C-alpha cells in the first residue's frame with residue numbers, strides 16, 4: 001500500500017551530526033521494508049544554531065546525496081511504488097529574511113515557518129499564542145503561493161496559524177502535529193484548527209513523539225490510532241496521514257521505531273474497522289493529493 005510520511009529530521013542527523021544515512025531511523029533499507037513510497041526530508045535548523053542558512057545548504061547537499069530517487073520536479077501522475085525523497089524546510093530562519101533565498105533550494109515543497117524560536121516570519125507556539133505573522137511572513141506567504149510551496153503550521157503559534165489560514169492560497173498543512181484535546185501541549189492542534197485544515201483541504205501528519213501523543217505516561221501505538229480516529233471524527237479522513245518526526249524524537253511508542261513499522265500501524269487501523277479505501281487514503285493518498293494540489297497551484 002502506498003505509504004507516505006510528511007516529516008523526518010534525518011538530514012540534520014546526516015549533515016550536522018555526521019550520522020551515515022544507513023544508521024538513521026529513516027534508513028533507505030527501512031523505508032523499503034516498510035513499503036514507503038514518499039518520505040519527506042526536512043532541512044531543520046533554528047536560531048539556536050550559529051548559522052541556520054549554512055545548515056540549510058549543508059542539508060540540501062545531504063539530501064542530494066541520499067541513496068534514493070528524489071521527486072524535485074513535476075510529480076508523476078501516480079504515486080511511486082518504491083521509496084522516493086521530497087524536500088521540506090523546518091525553521092524559516094534558514095531563509096535569513098530574504099525571499100531570494102528560496103532560489104537556493106530548488107525542489108522545496110513545504111516550509112515550517114518557525115521552529116521553537118521567534119524569527120523574521122512569526123512566533124512559535126512555544127513562545128506565545130497571540131503574536132501573528134510579521135511583515136516578512138506575509139511577503140513570504142505570497143511568494144510561496146506563487147511557487148506552489150505549502151505553509152507548514154507545525155510549531156507555529158495560534159495567531160500565526162489563523163494568519164496563514166486567511167492569507168495562504170496554497171492549502172496549508174501541519175506536517176507533524178497531533179490533537180490538543182487528547183494531549184494538551186502547545187505543539188498540538190485545537191479542534192478549531194483541525195476543522196480549519198479540513199475546510200481548506202489541507203493535511204495533518206500525526207506525530208509519533210510520545211510527549212505529543214499522551215500525557216503523563218509513555219505512549220503506545222494505540223495512541224497514534226486514537227489521534228487519527230479523533231481527526232476522522234471531526235471529518236478529516238481525507239486530510240489525515242503521518243508525520244512521524246523520525247530522527248528528531250527521542251521517544252516513540254514501542255513497535256513504531258522506524259518506517260519499517262508502518263505496516264504494523266496500518267494493521268492496527270484495519271483492526272479498528274477502517275475500510276481499504278480509508279486506509280489507502282490515510283497511508284499515503286491524502287498526502288499525495290495534498291502535494292499534487294500545491295504543485296498545481298504554482
Ligand SMILES: [Zn+2]
Nearest residue numbers: 090154155176
Ligand atoms: Zn518539528
